Amino acid sequence: MLEITKAGPLATVQDQGRFGSRHLGVGRAGAMDGLALAVANCLAGNPPDAPGLEITLPPAGFLLHRDGMLALAGADCAATLDGMPVWPGWRTPFRAGQRLALQAPRNGMRAYLALDGGIDVPKLMESASTDLMAGFGGWQGRALRDGDRLPLGEPRLSKPRLGVWLPQPGNRIRIRPGPEYARLPAPDRERLWNHPWQLTARSNRMGYRLAGPTLRLEQPMEMPSHGALPGLIQLPPDGQPIMLMADAQATGGYPRLAMVLAADLWQLGQARLGSHLHFLLASREDEVRAEQELRRYLRRIERLCDEN
Amino acid sequence: MPSDSPSSPLIHWLGGQALTLELPPPATLHLQRGIWRLAEQLQGHADLREIIPGMNNLTLEFHPGTNPAGWPARLRRLWRQVDALAETSREVEIPVRYGGASGPDLETVARRCGLDPADVISRHAASRYTVFFMGFLPGFAYLGGMDPALAMPRRDTPRPCVPAGSVAIGGDQTAVYPAASPGGWHIIGRSDMRLFDPARQPPCPLRPGDRVRFIPMELG
Numbered sequence: 001m002l003e004i005t006k007a008g009p010l011a012t013v014q015d016q017g018r019f020g021s022r023h024l025g026v027g028r029a030g031a032m033d034g035l036a037l038a039v040a041n042c043l044a045g046n047p048p049d050a051p052g053l054e055i056t057l058p059p060a061g062f063l064l065h066r067d068g069m070l071a072l073a074g075a076d077c078a079a080t081l082d083g084m085p086v087w088p089g090w091r092t093p094f095r096a097g098q099r100l101a102l103q104a105p106r107n108g109m110r111a112y113l114a115l116d117g118g119i120d121v122p123k124l125m126e127s128a129s130t131d132l133m134a135g136f137g138g139w140q141g142r143a144l145r146d147g148d149r150l151p152l153g154e155p156r157l158s159k160p161r162l163g164v165w166l167p168q169p170g171n172r173i174r175i176r177p178g179p180e181y182a183r184l185p186a187p188d189r190e191r192l193w194n195h196p197w198q199l200t201a202r203s204n205r206m207g208y209r210l211a212g213p214t215l216r217l218e219q220p221m222e223m224p225s226h227g228a229l230p231g232l233i234q235l236p237p238d239g240q241p242i243m244l245m246a247d248a249q250a251t252g253g254y255p256r257l258a259m260v261l262a263a264d265l266w267q268l269g270q271a272r273l274g275s276h277l278h279f280l281l282a283s284r285e286d287e288v289r290a291e292q293e294l295r296r297y298l299r300r301i302e303r304l305c306d307e308n
Numbered sequence: 309m310p311s312d313s314p315s316s317p318l319i320h321w322l323g324g325q326a327l328t329l330e331l332p333p334p335a336t337l338h339l340q341r342g343i344w345r346l347a348e349q350l351q352g353h354a355d356l357r358e359i360i361p362g363m364n365n366l367t368l369e370f371h372p373g374t375n376p377a378g379w380p381a382r383l384r385r386l387w388r389q390v391d392a393l394a395e396t397s398r399e400v401e402i403p404v405r406y407g408g409a410s411g412p413d414l415e416t417v418a419r420r421c422g423l424d425p426a427d428v429i430s431r432h433a434a435s436r437y438t439v440f441f442m443g444f445l446p447g448f449a450y451l452g453g454m455d456p457a458l459a460m461p462r463r464d465t466p467r468p469c470v471p472a473g474s475v476a477i478g479g480d481q482t483a484v485y486p487a488a489s490p491g492g493w494h495i496i497g498r499s500d501m502r503l504f505d506p507a508r509q510p511p512c513p514l515r516p517g518d519r520v521r522f523i524p525m526e527l528g
Binding site for chain 1: 320321322323324325326328330333335347357358359360361362363364365366367369372373441442443444445446447448450486487488489504506507510511512516
């Protein structure tokens with residue numbers, strides 16, 4: 001069992017997301033930095049899509065009620081186990097009665113905690129992710145609170161210590177032009193590429209609201225509602241783009257400026273409020289290559305963890 | 309398809325892993341039936357991770373690792389061949405408590421439409437609605453077919469939290485909020501019917517193409 005002694009502002013149970021139900025209005029949810037959760041899971045001896053904890057802007061504290069192994073990835077939160085440092089990207093054994101503490105991250109936004117056996121919550125609609133909008137999945141459909149006690153899966157055989165290299169998130173985000181991109185006048189297209197975009201405080205797991213130069217289509221347009229996906233960059237009438245994230249609504253109606261490469265979404269999960277993002281134009285070839293690189297990296301980690 | 313389709317659909321990429329088939333306006337129930345039918349035919353295809361019908365459009369998301377290059381041509385061909393979904397015989401009745409604490413905006417809607425609250429209720433309950441598509445929230449059905457006399461713009465400021473079950477009017481559409489959420493529509497009543505339960509199969513009692521009627525409950 002994993003007891004939450006200090007939940008912090010927003011900690012949830014997440015896996016790699018809920019797919020195949022968007023036509024019912026059900027969103028993806030899932031880890032904002034899915035790469036970090038996958039790596040932490042592999043280190044802890046779990047499949048990459050096992051349920052773990054997403055801990056947003058700790059401090060946070062946990063009391064462990066059995067022996068096992070844990071791994072942290074994502075934002076570096078100067079974690080300690082009974083006062084001894086726990087490095088992100090390392091497999092760390094723990095004993096019943098030990099306390100894990102995470103401090104405010106120096107950079108990055110979200111830390112991921114995986115424990116061997118995974119968090120043992122039922123899958124709903126094929127995923128254990130918490131859907132905060134609809135209030136189901138994860139642990140009682142909500143963010144964790146102090147005192148929550150989460151069941152863990154069966155512990156695995158103890159394994160040797162192992163550390164892996166974690167990629168560092170950047171703020172240069174690759175995007176592909178969307179269906180309404182061509183309706184931006186040329187100077188506004190330049191602005192999209194050449195100006196930094198600030199991540200405002202009105203951002204959350206549903207969407208990031210960006211602040212920068214005002215962009216306007218040549219003609220304002222009213223669009224019928226259409227399917228929306230995480231990574232879609234919309235342009236509402238106020239001219240400030242919104243980037244849809246993991247908890248994005250299933251359908252939307254704003255013009256579609258661009259789409260973030262799926263392989264870059266994890267980096268956005270670590271972008272901090274107030275920080276700046278830069279957009280880079282990507283080709284279809286760039287997109288395929290980025291996807292392959294990401295998968296190659298994950299396969300390498302999986303192999304390493306299997307062998308050790 | 310749809311023999312009366314005036315022009316061929318547009319296909320837009322959303323990055324390289326999703327695309328949207330869009331029909332030129334206007335949206336009609338006939339075209340919408342073609343969209344539902346196409347979505348149904350594509351159900352279970354190994355390339356597809358999400359199939360999302362919208363208003364006059366259909367979005368497909370592909371599994372990572374698939375090569376979707378052939379899909380625009382395939383979609384155009386499928387669209388030409390699709391038959392409109394036969395009118396479904398399914399009719400779902402949704403009991404509603406109109407007005408009072410359950411419908412705090414009923415009086416406002418009535419005033420702005422130049423009607424009595426009782427007229428708003430009888431007009432709202434008299435129509436047979438069609439589920440055009442699901443979106444926004446799990447189980448949220450966009451219902452077309454409302455009496456045009458009841459159409460009114462959304463609230464200037466959305467409420468931060470609308471209770472689950474709220475029956476509301478926004479523009480020329482009506483809907484029931486399946487869960488508590490922020491909302492900019494006008495609330496005229498409330499229903500206890502559960503519109504989304506992730507533990508049930510299927511999780512939503514409503515699906516596109518269903519006919520919906522609201523049944524006013526007697527106060528007492």
